[in-house]
Amino acid sequence: MLGLYIHIPFCKSKCKYCGFFSISNFDTDIVKNYLHAIEKELSVYTDYLFDTIYIGGGTPSVLDYDELENLLKAIQKLNLKKLKEFTFEANPESIDETKIKILKDCGVSRISIGVQSLDNNVLQFLGRIHQVKDVYTCIYFLKKHNFNFNVDVIFDIPTVSYKKIYNTLTKLCDLNPNHISAYSYSYDTAFLSEYKGDMKSHLIEIVDFLKDRGYHRYEISNFAKKGYESLHNITYWKMGDFIGVGAAAHSMKNLKNCRVRYSHPAEVKRYIENSFCFDNIEIIRDEKEILLENLVFGLRLTSGVELEIFKKLDILDLLSYLIKKGYLENNEDRVCLTKKGTLFLDYVQEYLYSNS
Ligand code: SF4
Structure with a gap:
């Protein structure tokens, strides 16, 4: 699998918790x-056969109609014969029916919406600039145009x-998205990390709730109806190849005897001056x-992962320890996190890194 990521680093304003590279002072x-x-950078990839494309940000939906069409036209010059999934990130306040139609006409197959909450007070606390009504309008038009869509929520x-999070999830499930990404505000972001010690994570309740509503968890923060998992993001987690285009975008290539990683500087001006x-x-x-x-x-x-990796790394003793602690489980030839282990992923990763 080969993925293409395109970064659009513009946002109308910065959210309080944001860790992504984006600017809000642009014209x-x-x-x-x-x-x-x-467009210049994309022109060197016209012979590549991409399996997935993901336009993320920032807020790609801040682009106006002409800008959006120009970007999508540049993408259409690529070889899209093998393309299986084409995702576009949007925020509820900056997408409308015309943009949705443009995206549909240009082959976008999946929209990921930054909903975060269906409570206006919570949205305000997060520093988001949209309101709940914008989410409903956006989803109304996505459904009208038969779009497969993901919603991002924060807990x-x-x-x-938890009642407020539960209300958001209940209302969101009623809107029937095919995919839900649920991120922990306090654990996934550095912001307000002082709360971390006092807070009990609601992750397990959320996993159980979404399971009951037909969304299976296939990754720590990602839930989908069967067949709607994000192929692009799975490429990242499986350490597959991907090319990142745009400021701050990362690329990775697995070669015969090595793995190569590189990124563009996180500076819009520098990228404009030299996209290579x-x-x-x-x-x-x-x-x-x-x-x-x-x-x-x-x-x-x-x-x-395959049990074989532990054998090749000669760390079966570490595996036994993590199984004994209740963080990992071994099912025949595969090893995965237990429910408890999903709450301690950082610890498990750190333990494996520092003891291997
Ligand atoms: S909209 Fe997304 S990328 Fe932009 S500031 Fe908010 S969280 Fe960050």
């Missing part, structure tokens, strides 16, 4: 020049009760290091 000239640089928010400028080039030649990376990333998936 039409900056966007125009940035898209031109993207474990300081001062927000790369930073942080890393070449991993040590087979053990590659296997260890495959192991710690693979454990994010509920299908886990």
Whole structure:
């Protein structure tokens, strides 16, 4: 599988908890020049056969109609014969029916919406600029145009009760998305980490709730109806190949005897000046290091990893310890996190890294 990620680093304003690279002080000239640089970079990949494309951000839906069409036209010049999934990220306040039609006409197959909550007070606390009514309008048009869509939600928010999260999830499930990504505010972000010690995560309740509503958990933070798992993101967790286009975008390529990683600088101006400028080039030649990376990333998936990796790394003793602690389980030839283990993923990863 080969994925293509395109980063659109523009947001109308910055949310309080955001850890992504984006800017909110931009004008039409900056966007125009940035898209031109993207087009330039994409032009070297016209012979590549991508399996998945993901346009993320930032907020890709801030692009106006012409900008959106220009970006999608540049993508259509690629070889899309093998394309299986084409995702576009949108925020409820910046997408409308015209944009949805443009996306549909240009082959986008999946929309990921940054809903986060269906409570206006919670949205305000998070620093989001949309309101609940924008979510309903957006989903109304996505359904009208038969779009497969994901919704992002945030839980474990300081001062927000589980009842409010439960209400959001109940209303969201009634809207029938095919995929739900649920991120812990306090555990997945560094912001307000002082709350971490006092808070009990609601992750397990959420997993059980979504399971009852027909969404199976296939990755730590991701839930889907059968057949609607995100192929693009699975490529990341399985350490497959992907190319990142745009400022701050990362790429990874597995070659015969090594793994290569590199990224674009997280600077819009530099990217506009040179869309072939790369930073942080890393070449991993040590087979053990590659296997260890495959192991710690693979454990994010509920299908886990092959037992064989533990054997090759000669760390069956570490596996026994983590099984005894109740964090991992071994089902025939696969090893995966237990329910308890999903709450301690950081510990498990750190333990494997520092003792291998
Ligand atoms: S919309 Fe998304 S990318 Fe933009 S600031 Fe908010 S969380 Fe960050």
